[in-house]
Amino acid sequence: MNPANYIYLSAVLFSLGAFGVLVRRNAIVVFMCVELMLNASNLAFVSFARIHGNLDGQVIAFFVMVVAAAEVVVGLAIIMTIFRTRRSASVDEANLLKY
Amino acid sequence: MSPFSGAVTHAAEAAPAVTAATGTFQLIWLLIALPLVGAAILLLAGRRTDKWGHWLGLLASTASFVVAVLLFVAMLGQSDDQRTQVQHLFNWIAVGTFDVPVDLRLDQLSMTFVLLITGVGSLIHLYSVGYMSHDRDRRRFFGYLNLFVASMLLLVLADNYLLLYVGWEGVGLASYLLIGFWFFKDSAAVASKKAFVVNRVGDVGLSLAIMLMFVTFGSVSFEGVLGSASKGSQQSMTWIGLALLLAACGKSAQFPLQSWLLDAMEGPTPVSALIHAATMVTAGVYLIVRSGAIFDASLPARNAVIVVGAITLLMGAIIGCAKDDIKKALAGSTMSQIGYMILAAGLGPVGYAFAIFHLLLHGFFKADMFLGAGSVMHGMNDGVNMRRYGALRTVMKVTWITFMMGWLAILGIPPFSGFYSKDKIIEAAWSVSPVAGLVTLVGAGITAFYMTRLFAMTFHGEARWTDDVHPHESPWIMMFPIAILALLSAVAGFILNLNNAFVDWLKPVTGLEEPQLPFSSAVLPIAAIILVLIGAVLAWIPYATRAVPEVAPAGNLLTRAARADLYGDAANEAVFMRPGQYLTRWLVWFDNRVVDGVVNGTAATIGGLSGRARRLQTGFARSYALSMLGGAALVAAALVLVRL
Numbered sequence: 051m052n053p054a055n056y057i058y059l060s061a062v063l064f065s066l067g068a069f070g071v072l073v074r075r076n077a078i079v080v081f082m083c084v085e086l087m088l089n090a091s092n093l094a095f096v097s098f099a100r101i102h103g104n105l106d107g108q109v110i111a112f113f114v115m116v117v118a119a120a121e122v123v124v125g126l127a128i129i130m131t132i133f134r135t136r137r138s139a140s141v142d143e144a145n146l147l148k149y
Numbered sequence: 150m151s152p153f154s155g156a157v158t159h160a161a162e163a164a165p166a167v168t169a170a171t172g173t174f175q176l177i178w179l180l181i182a183l184p185l186v187g188a189a190i191l192l193l194a195g196r197r198t199d200k201w202g203h204w205l206g207l208l209a210s211t212a213s214f215v216v217a218v219l220l221f222v223a224m225l226g227q228s229d230d231q232r233t234q235v236q237h238l239f240n241w242i243a244v245g246t247f248d249v250p251v252d253l254r255l256d257q258l259s260m261t262f263v264l265l266i267t268g269v270g271s272l273i274h275l276y277s278v279g280y281m282s283h284d285r286d287r288r289r290f291f292g293y294l295n296l297f298v299a300s301m302l303l304l305v306l307a308d309n310y311l312l313l314y315v316g317w318e319g320v321g322l323a324s325y326l327l328i329g330f331w332f333f334k335d336s337a338a339v340a341s342k343k344a345f346v347v348n349r350v351g352d353v354g355l356s357l358a359i360m361l362m363f364v365t366f367g368s369v370s371f372e373g374v375l376g377s378a379s380k381g382s383q384q385s386m387t388w389i390g391l392a393l394l395l396a397a398c399g400k401s402a403q404f405p406l407q408s409w410l411l412d413a414m415e416g417p418t419p420v421s422a423l424i425h426a427a428t429m430v431t432a433g434v435y436l437i438v439r440s441g442a443i444f445d446a447s448l449p450a451r452n453a454v455i456v457v458g459a460i461t462l463l464m465g466a467i468i469g470c471a472k473d474d475i476k477k478a479l480a481g482s483t484m485s486q487i488g489y490m491i492l493a494a495g496l497g498p499v500g501y502a503f504a505i506f507h508l509l510l511h512g513f514f515k516a517d518m519f520l521g522a523g524s525v526m527h528g529m530n531d532g533v534n535m536r537r538y539g540a541l542r543t544v545m546k547v548t549w550i551t552f553m554m555g556w557l558a559i560l561g562i563p564p565f566s567g568f569y570s571k572d573k574i575i576e577a578a579w580s581v582s583p584v585a586g587l588v589t590l591v592g593a594g595i596t597a598f599y600m601t602r603l604f605a606m607t608f609h610g611e612a613r614w615t616d617d618v619h620p621h622e623s624p625w626i627m628m629f630p631i632a633i634l635a636l637l638s639a640v641a642g643f644i645l646n647l648n649n650a651f652v653d654w655l656k657p658v659t660g661l662e663e664p665q666l667p668f669s670s671a672v673l674p675i676a677a678i679i680l681v682l683i684g685a686v687l688a689w690i691p692y693a694t695r696a697v698p699e700v701a702p703a704g705n706l707l708t709r710a711a712r713a714d715l716y717g718d719a720a721n722e723a724v725f726m727r728p729g730q731y732l733t734r735w736l737v738w739f740d741n742r743v744v745d746g747v748v749n750g751t752a753a754t755i756g757g758l759s760g761r762a763r764r765l766q767t768g769f770a771r772s773y774a775l776s777m778l779g780g781a782a783l784v785a786a787a788l789v790l791v792r793l
Contacts, residue, residue: 145770146768147768
């Protein structure tokens with residue numbers, strides 16, 4: 051199978067994730083879309099590692115997973131705190147930090 | 150051909166040898182130190198010295214006079230070529246090969262000044278003890294007077310132009326402080342400021358002259374500059390001469406810087422007598438005579454001096470004719486008489502000695518008359534309006550007699566003092582240029598008119614006193630100095646002229662030439678005396694024999710112009726003050742609108758733009774995400790494009 055197809059899949063997944071981040075208001079959904087983008091990039095890294103025949107891309111994919119796990123912990127905590135104070139998980143309503 | 154076609158002649162004698170001061174001459178520094186210490190004590194110790202301060206001031210000045218007499222006697226004991234004594238005190242500025250020491254030079258010229266300054270100065274100190282006895286700031290007054298005497302002595306004793314400049318500024322400061330002595334009066338404060346500002350204009354001339362000397366000769370000492378003046382180019386000598394003339398105009402109230410002197414009469418009368426008649430205002434004459442070698446090397450500079458002297462001579466005399474304020478009339482006369490001296494100094498070696506001779510005698514008779522005017526004011530509740538005087542000879546006999554001596558002296562009636570010097574100036578002026586000669590001759594006639602008018606209005610005619618005035622003679626402490634000055638006014642000219650004693654005494658320093666006249670030398674004195682008599686009679690008839698109106702009549706055009714100081718102030722206002730004001734107003738406008746406009750405009754533009762840019766921070770996380778995505782897309786597109 052042509053390894054380039056994995057790259058196309060990765061691009062599609064990334065675009066879906068980005069689209070979701072831009073159009074969805076629910077913070078949890080936005081969060082999941084971010085995860086989707088991260089994993090799309092992981093897929094791209096791994097595919098490139100395969101195409102070029104070295105392990106660099108795979109190592110980076112591990113790093114991304116670690117960062118994503120940490121990000122999930124912090125991000126979910128923030129979303130929960132916001133939800134507790136404002137009774138809403140909409141990212142558009144959490145807009146106090148502005149001009 | 151120029152109207153002043155006198156040939157430029159150089160002082161024939163070589164510069165007299167300079168002797169390092171030994172013996173008695175080592176006392177030269179004391180002349181300055183004594184009044185300087187007096188001033189320091191009086192001004193620094195404050196009210197503690199109030200009780201005896203005036204006596205200390207008098208003592209300091211008199212002690213300086215005693216030293217001067219000792220030095221004079223010692224100098225008489227030396228032969229002619231040994232009389233230039235230089236005392237080295239310390240090194241002041243030493244930069245590489247350029248060296249300005251503090252050296253004091255005592256020669257015949259400075260000796261004359263030293264005796265005049267300390268002698269007349271001490272008499273006026275004594276007079277002031279009485280005149281200022283009711284003033285609670287008498288001590289401060291004596292402190293300033295001592296400061297003045299010390300500065301003036303430094304001015305005439307300095308051996309280089311830079312040190313002279315120190316004295317020059319010192320007398321300017323003392324003059325400022327003394328004119329504004331009663332600073333609580335607005336008019337006095339304004340007058341002192343005016344004198345200060347006008348004098349600064351002249352001082353610029355002196356500093357320019359010193360800089361030019363340094364550039365031309367690499368030296369500022371009298372020896373270095375004057376010794377090589379005849380070798381310098383005529384053009385540079387002309388510029389130095391004109392700069393020195395500007396300095397002299399400022400200090401000596403000569404046209405076009407004459408306007409401050411009349412206002413300076415706001416100061417106490419002893420100040421007018423000492424500073425604004427006898428000594429400080431003659432510093433310009435000293436400067437020109439001392440720098441004679443420079444003017445000898447440049448005919449244009451000399452002619453400029455003659456023109457300035459001639460204009461001021463007539464201006465001062467005309468102003469003096471119209472003033473009803475006794476002190477202002479005397480101030481106009483001072484301007485005019487200094488005009489005579491400046492004119493004489495511009496004539497070259499034929500006039501230098503007589504300029505100084507007239508300066509000395511004028512110091513006596515003008516101080517005499519100013520102190521006399523002070524005595525009159527003392528008896529008239531400080532009134533200065535001569536239209537409210539009259540008939541004072543009946544109640545102030547001593548003042549009347551002493552004033553008469555001064556009056557006869559300034560008129561130039563032989564054998565009174567003024568005759569001997571003024572007559573020689575007229576002669577010298579004719580020998581150089583008939584125009585200058587005519588001006589001096591006519592000036593003598595006008596002098597006779599205004600002085601007779603002043604004398605008659607004050608002492609003769611009907612009494613026109615206001616009801617609350619009870620004229621009385623002044624105390625002896627004031628009359629004694631006046632009496633001495635009156636005596637000097639009467640006889641000093643005759644005595645000093647015996648065997649040409651004074652002129653021969655000055656000759657080694659100033660040089661001397663006999664004036665060459667196209668007619669018999671007897672013609673001019675006779676013409677002068679006839680003009681003087683005409684002037685005196687013209688004034689005597691209306692002001693002594695007829696009633697003088699108590700309110701000044703409107704007068705003709707010339708009278709009104711003379712009352713307004715020949716529009717000197719108006720001209721200054723129109724030429725300098727108004728344009729200056731417009732310029733500053735325009736500059737303020739430019740600063741507010743243009744300079745501030747650019748600064749504030751930039752700030753406002755940036756502020757406004759930032760206000761707009763701030764709106765990008767919406768607080769919507771999704772719009773940030775869109776910008777990030779857009780940015781990332783742009784970066785990616787750029788990378789792809791570059792790769793292609």
